[in-house]
Amino acid sequence: MSLGPDPVKSRRRATIADVARAAGVSPSTASVVFSGKAPVAEATRERVLAVAADLGYTGPDPRAASLRRGRSGIVAVALEEHLRTAFLDPVKTAMMDGLTDGLAELGAGVLLLRDDPGAGPDAPTLATAPIDAAVLIGCSPRMRETLEAVRARGLPIVVIEGDAGDDVPRIELDNREAAAQIARHLLALGHRRAAMVTLPFDSGRERGDATSERIAAITTPVTRERLEGVREVYPDARVVSAGASMIDEGLIAGRLLFADPEDRPTAVMAQSDLIAAGVIRAAEEAGLQVPQDVSVAGFDGIAVDGLGEHVLTTAVQPAAEKGRAAGAAIARMLAGEQAASIRFTCTFREGTTTGPAPS
């Protein structure tokens, strides 16, 4: 009885059938003991469990279970960029965090996939991984191809910050309105000379003053929407693009803006908090006080490491909620319901970095 695993076939791991046999029950009963999907007599349960421990059976093989169930409990998250890049952005991190939360509630794990065809011959892809659904962060043209394979498999898909076609639910933000609100705030404070520092226009990440042609060619939806929002209020604001959502990029852009003492803005709207932090640093570097000499507003509402005492005036976006909503949408689709796109709204937060325009 307690001789341990059969010496002959000890190489093979015990299966639930072995356990059932040894416990003198049917495989179905043994299965139920582990899944709890049906009532089992206490005595039986204990016997099965004891035998299982004895045989070194540690529970059903997830692979087999997922085949039979038709669910693997795994949801893919497809990123366009290198992880390093993606997680440098606190907004994305927060979103991922919400997403993992939302999916965990649903009982699913997160499989990280990079949309990188050159990775290897048998690198995992959306098409070859045992997933139940997919969440796309952004949606490059290349990604749209892979996407088709997933849809053909009939798996639920959700897109965050991107466009994958009309029948794929989106998680969006009211970028335009939120940006306009910040602009109106500054206008109300009396600022006439406003400038804006944007996120990258496209994957090119060109930096510096933007021409109207460049602006017309913006491919990143987020950048465009926030820019348009500001322009509703300040149609002629100077536009400088940053190369990435980073403090140092904001610093560079800020230096550009504050270079000419004769012609400097009294208000700067940055398209991200990180950029805003850099702009603030540039201002202080130039001997300007924030907000006495210049007002600076951000976007995102994240906790910026390295901002010191300032509380940024910004549009707080519900980053984690976006992720959680994606999880919820996946859950709904998995249950066979239709999931609609969701549009989140930002909350304006007045901090200590904006104030009345200097006279």
Next chain:
Amino acid sequence: MSLGPDPVKSRRRATIADVARAAGVSPSTASVVFSGKAPVAEATRERVLAVAADLGYTGPDPRAASLRRGRSGIVAVALEEHLRTAFLDPVKTAMMDGLTDGLAELGAGVLLLRDDPGAGPDAPTLATAPIDAAVLIGCSPRMRETLEAVRARGLPIVVIEGDAGDDVPRIELDNREAAAQIARHLLALGHRRAAMVTLPFDSGRERGDATSERIAAITTPVTRERLEGVREVYPDARVVSAGASMIDEGLIAGRLLFADPEDRPTAVMAQSDLIAAGVIRAAEEAGLQVPQDVSVAGFDGIAVDGLGEHVLTTAVQPAAEKGRAAGAAIARMLAGEQAASIRFTCTFREGTTTGPAPS
């Protein structure tokens, strides 16, 4: 022939058997067409592919394939903390990046798991996910339990920055030596009054000056090793602990160190670059020039966003390589070989933030 899917069973997705039948070949041949594991006549291949497209068959079901193969192509990465926290740390991000690279070469994806039992009744765990191996980042006592289940399943495991028992391969760093090297560098520059700002001592994250009792009770190996390294050179250096590896934490610690103009260190060794950046900011805030008035060294060798012009003197650790090595170790173990622990070494980098002690 091209009538499309059978109207009766059109609800059901086509299987490889359907394709085989429709193409007039055996399932084995059809399978081989997709896997390429055996030669197939060009004509046959094309016919099968055509039929597959016609039937809307997009390739083998990964679930079934992984059952039969015994491999799922997924490796779990277990984190102790919230994603948000983990990815706030650039070192971890870089490591994850290397890890995903290393695993992609191997043809595996990364399943993110948080070691959080309270997540949900059927939240995925190391024990219930269809994984081929696991990488642990850190190794809390709680994690060691789950660990056992994985080992019972006979899956390869690797630990980065943690200890999971002697028979689990580790990816380590020469923290102590690297820290000592930095200390010696400062000593050679003539610094006599040195201080150090450490990473958190434990999960408690208490901040401030450290008593010898607190130091004796350090549970985080990394913190302890780097501290010991410095003490080889500066046995009596003042020790201040930060609450996390963040710029703002460094700022707080720095203020503490520079509070008393009569009694301030001329050299500060931070246990991370982020902390160092905060210390530098604190120094500048206190009107001190780096490195003229005070030298500051970091640890990690990451690109710190928001450091401005400074180039940090630091110990550059091969973060991405650590991840890649973990991937390689997994690959080796998956191939049935034994994988040994690997110890990486840091490279000392002299930047612009350290200089001769002020006279």
Next chain:
DNA sequence: CGCTCCGGTCGAATCGATTCGATCACTGTG
């Protein structure tokens, strides 16, 4: 007392693909 209802258990089909050994038609060679 007979009948329904229910907790508990069992059998057997099924999920979808992979793979190994066997088979078969050919082709080149001695």
Next chain:
DNA sequence: CACAGTGATCGAATCGATTCGACCGGAGCG
């Protein structure tokens, strides 16, 4: 001309678990 060798294909077993309908004995009810 027979036979070994080879490329292509086929059959059938197998991976390990889940689940649905059937079945059975006992408790509760009228």
